[in-house]
Amino acid sequence: MNHLASQPYQFMGADSPIEEAQWVMVGLPYDGTCSYRPGTRFGPNAIREASWGLELYSPFLDKSLENIRYADWGDLELPFGNREAVLTRIRESAEDILKNQKHWIGLGGEHLVTLPVIEAYLKKYPDLCVVHFDAHADLREDYLGERFSHATVMRRIVDLIGPSRLLQIGIRSGPKSEFEWMNQNRTLLSAPSELKKRLDDWKDRPIFLTVDLDVLDPSIFPGTGTPEPGGMSFLDLQNWLSCLQQSHIVGFDALELSPHYDPSGVSNIVAAKVIRECLLLTL
Amino acid sequence: MNHLASQPYQFMGADSPIEEAQWVMVGLPYDGTCSYRPGTRFGPNAIREASWGLELYSPFLDKSLENIRYADWGDLELPFGNREAVLTRIRESAEDILKNQKHWIGLGGEHLVTLPVIEAYLKKYPDLCVVHFDAHADLREDYLGERFSHATVMRRIVDLIGPSRLLQIGIRSGPKSEFEWMNQNRTLLSAPSELKKRLDDWKDRPIFLTVDLDVLDPSIFPGTGTPEPGGMSFLDLQNWLSCLQQSHIVGFDALELSPHYDPSGVSNIVAAKVIRECLLLTL
Amino acid sequence: MNHLASQPYQFMGADSPIEEAQWVMVGLPYDGTCSYRPGTRFGPNAIREASWGLELYSPFLDKSLENIRYADWGDLELPFGNREAVLTRIRESAEDILKNQKHWIGLGGEHLVTLPVIEAYLKKYPDLCVVHFDAHADLREDYLGERFSHATVMRRIVDLIGPSRLLQIGIRSGPKSEFEWMNQNRTLLSAPSELKKRLDDWKDRPIFLTVDLDVLDPSIFPGTGTPEPGGMSFLDLQNWLSCLQQSHIVGFDALELSPHYDPSGVSNIVAAKVIRECLLLTL
């Protein structure tokens, strides 16, 4: 039985044997609920399916995925309803990938899944910096009494790396206190030129890029749980991302796709294209 | 400012002052997740909105809501992400309503919300019996390690009342062990005539009726998280329910409407009509 | 320029020149509102488009449209916001068709459009009888103060023909008074056998058949403004309709398709198939 005769279900072009891949995609179908069906849990497979409508080559970056070795590891099986176990499992998977000298590509899934990945990365890259695209600051100390939620994830990450190693882009919703914190800590950027300047200081630092896709305007990305009008266009995002071309990106994720809210399927394609562009940034 | 000049947002016809109402509707927008948006959390308001397309009179039962005093209490504010607090709050609300000599109508929300209501009822009605419509037995001892979930709720209720005070209708999905348990305990009924006979023994017993709306076939009720093909038609359900006309129903709920999955809005109307029929059963 | 080279937009098979047609379809895109877009206004074209997915032959009736000469007249242009003018225009069109010895097929549009057609028919067929399929009795004396609305249309028709020349099928929603009226006047039928018996008395009488498609269960016909759970299946409707095979049908309409509420498009196909079956009844 020749397995190669059939097309496995994975991100387009991800046909490196996992042993030879430099980058490894991992689906994180978590949406913090024990019920079958709603939400970001269906994000990873929607991304994979949509990816087949894209080309390997990006004319914007003039680079092609043909020149990267990447694999698709499938989805982690996550024990819904037991957040602790979920976080542990993700952290261990990230450690496994890093131990094998590979880089992590997280397909979300809600934003909380980034926290255990950062924990794993900090063991290997103690001076890790984080670039964070999002509509929401996610900097609450707690959310309705919960310290670990997709509304607090960046605060938990700041607990680990401090505010000076965080850059935030696109934030346009939150309580006043979050905006005061961002102003005080100078984490929030308002133009690509500013990002370029700040990245100049991080030339040799390892960078983790975390993209909550709701940073995009809901006109182009309606398929998400908390769409926030007033965001950037896809071209804006490409311009922001291209600032990272000289940076040393060691891992990234793209999160919060909730495919059922967009019957046109455009949001799925957007998510897949963001991942293609991010992966090409590392070339 | 005459408040009566404007129409409050509530279930149609629910214009009794709450003090004079015999029955009180309570929205339970719980879906076990801390994220905004997906799922059954939007059920209660979808039911209210759809109810305005219905008549007060049911030709099937030849009874009218004009002859019942009922109020709509609005939704409980439920602290997402803290299941314990959610269950406590629902239980206390049910106790409050029972203490005031009123009857509970729960608008779901997921099925777990029935458990604290049963706990409250048992204090007032220690011999309470439960009639349970559902596609799924919900009898698991635990679900992915969780003892309190919408997949275990009936087992938790059985822990309180024993199997002899439970009747189940419409169950058509579950592991083999659940069906063995139901056979062994004779809880699962297969025809309305059987239900009538069993209810004869419960003539003077207080009955709580819990309707997981996915007992209906997904053709008529697609708007739910785990649709299970092969269910009953709306007319079938009306026939089953009409067996309860002589019973002493002291409370009921209708659950698991997830309105976003049915763009036609039919599921919302179905849920509202089930509630109308159940309420008329008590007349 | 050979016009025959292109396919005109019309009901499938409706290629008789209008002069030779025995039956003429007329679109009635009325939904009682002056705003562009929502509702039954889009019904007629949705029916036409869906009809092309059907066969000319009905295995249920063992008859084929190939043996009927029918044309599609397009839509009437109806002055929205001026109900009087709308009713006048429809009546005049129906008179025009009858004067030319043809039969009317109305594609709705809301149910009120049947009234002016009946007025026109009564001039030619003073002893006209009406068979009415609907979920709603439409027998109110007035609706929110309005005497002419889709909720009063059958009462206005009864004003013209009296209750003894009306048969009603499928009614399952309305205030108690409507059901009392139907019981008193014996207009409401409960089984096809009953219909057959009643039609025996009308063997030589001209019959107008008016089908509010919401008589069907919303599982098979969700695309309508006021879906009412508990209706008949498509097969049930075919069985009811087949009782009319020996009757002298002189006109009919199919109403209340609101295509935007059913993204699957099934409701459009159902409406088109009902029209095919009704037209074949006349063969």
Add this chain to the structure above:
Amino acid sequence: MNHLASQPYQFMGADSPIEEAQWVMVGLPYDGTCSYRPGTRFGPNAIREASWGLELYSPFLDKSLENIRYADWGDLELPFGNREAVLTRIRESAEDILKNQKHWIGLGGEHLVTLPVIEAYLKKYPDLCVVHFDAHADLREDYLGERFSHATVMRRIVDLIGPSRLLQIGIRSGPKSEFEWMNQNRTLLSAPSELKKRLDDWKDRPIFLTVDLDVLDPSIFPGTGTPEPGGMSFLDLQNWLSCLQQSHIVGFDALELSPHYDPSGVSNIVAAKVIRECLLLTL
């Protein structure tokens, strides 16, 4: 029975007792039709539901709803099919609110509902000026013979206040005559800077702000009856609105949300956010 234990269904944060509120939201579920279901009639509740996904604080304006006392009065009950009675009822409600020294926030519903509000305002504020955002000029003398429709509403308002007290923004569709009228009367503005200059002359004048949400591009606001491509982005609208920060806004409305046309729910969120921003302008 403590009513405060349950969350009433209202716009987020609208928890001032109505007696203490400075601003009062009124739902106007009118779409000019007597049929249940389609259209803008469902706008007000969709706005309320979506509002709970927003924050009280606007980083764009750096202001928070915590500093405004506002209440949600619910929906007016409007006698469909009797336009005169609808207009009268809205006018009387607006008069009631103004008499109580409060300000009107209209949640549409179609644009015609603005006319009776302006009539009420003119009694209290004889020198009222109107700022009008819209894709359509709504300046027709009549529409298909009707003088009172959502396509003529601004012309009727001009009949009351004259063209010099009207400013129009975003208009991009209409017959040539409307554009000639706007050019002649200099009501149509093309840039925020122009608006600022014009508002300088109105520093002490009371201003009513009426926002037909279809002024936005359909990419970000598809949920409306007559989407017109080529409109402004959400950020554009925020920039236009911010010109009114120094103005004396005494009332406003946001109109023409038709939620069923946007299954993603983004349009509902957009409408709610526009209302938040408008209300914050008054701070």
Add this chain to the structure above:
Amino acid sequence: MNHLASQPYQFMGADSPIEEAQWVMVGLPYDGTCSYRPGTRFGPNAIREASWGLELYSPFLDKSLENIRYADWGDLELPFGNREAVLTRIRESAEDILKNQKHWIGLGGEHLVTLPVIEAYLKKYPDLCVVHFDAHADLREDYLGERFSHATVMRRIVDLIGPSRLLQIGIRSGPKSEFEWMNQNRTLLSAPSELKKRLDDWKDRPIFLTVDLDVLDPSIFPGTGTPEPGGMSFLDLQNWLSCLQQSHIVGFDALELSPHYDPSGVSNIVAAKVIRECLLLTL
């Protein structure tokens, strides 16, 4: 890198190594078009994704998938726009599976994909019989001049096996000639009892079961290209299928799911459940 740590994307429970599997699922994403996106091409993955909401155990058949060894081979890569090559590839894959003493489970995809599978089976099982569920007879000699299409597939199969080895169930649409052919050849069955009787004659014959899912009523299966009102319910289908419990099924397929037409996702679940039931029939 432990591949077992991640959940591959496949039909639920299909975790036999392919070498040990008795049954092998093959996705056939063909819809006869060279364009990305529309149609049944997305069927196989929609089935896989939906399958995870089902249980392994069928209470209807009282059998469980735990007792079958089956694998999911993924999708065949099919050269769109070259029908000949598509058919060849499918035939070779089926031959490969049969050569390895395994059984074929085809996940459609349009109905034409059954033809090459039958060709492969006939080499191994020269006396193969076919049981065909469908709304359409698919017996045309050609369709718009094409001899190989999803409207002619059963005629091509009859060319190979003759009419006496074909049974057809659920057919309700087609030209008169197809129904005449079926009557003449006695292929069309009208009740499960009839099927049982006919199968008695085939006790020892190998049977291929081909299920065009549009045999179901569009109320429960709207997600298909040519929905035909008047079909069977899911329970009806289960009753029909259960007649095959004693038969020697050597292969089967389930076809014509077009997931984009059913935003509720119910059709996907139906397709997955049909496959579970068919597979359990072989136990």
Add this chain to the structure above:
Amino acid sequence: MNHLASQPYQFMGADSPIEEAQWVMVGLPYDGTCSYRPGTRFGPNAIREASWGLELYSPFLDKSLENIRYADWGDLELPFGNREAVLTRIRESAEDILKNQKHWIGLGGEHLVTLPVIEAYLKKYPDLCVVHFDAHADLREDYLGERFSHATVMRRIVDLIGPSRLLQIGIRSGPKSEFEWMNQNRTLLSAPSELKKRLDDWKDRPIFLTVDLDVLDPSIFPGTGTPEPGGMSFLDLQNWLSCLQQSHIVGFDALELSPHYDPSGVSNIVAAKVIRECLLLTL
């Protein structure tokens, strides 16, 4: 029977008798598949229906359709599954129109339909130039082995006219080789100013304008088979198109609308408005 009493189903305002029309619209419901339903096949009628929500006057161009004589010829009947016959039929129809001194307006349908039209035009206008809006270059030599597909259509056209008579706008997806070809042949433009300059050289040349509507960003045009994020806004497109005001446009088409993917209907309106703007360019 006065046919004028009813409104034929056609593009708004297209009421010139075909003999007097200068421009003739032709629907091309082709999507390369023999199956009923999916795809661009439904484009032409969706455009017609949506057109009735538009005005005849364009404020952007300050021109009105009242000043153009145009007719709507309906749809060509295209033999699905026989690409050769489809292309021949379109070519002959275009020749027919040109022979009658009229101009072609193609309503797509997939992009391949442009090829036979260009072939017809070249006979009458041997020096024809082509302006091509698209997200995809469509310049492949072949696609999965096929030389004639919507992914190769522009290459086939270049075979006829050479690269120097082609201008391309909006291309943002394709393999690297296509971008190299465009750079080498200077066909790809990046700003309207560039287009103006290039058109200056073509002042007296006949121009065919072909608009693949996916040149627009999927935020405003989600209803298409291969949406590609990062495209132009509707206003951008209007600006590009207005460069052609002085050009000698002799024919145009608008393609690749796939209406089922956009339940809001906005894409249909966009397509209709693009056609209005293109037609006004010729004034």
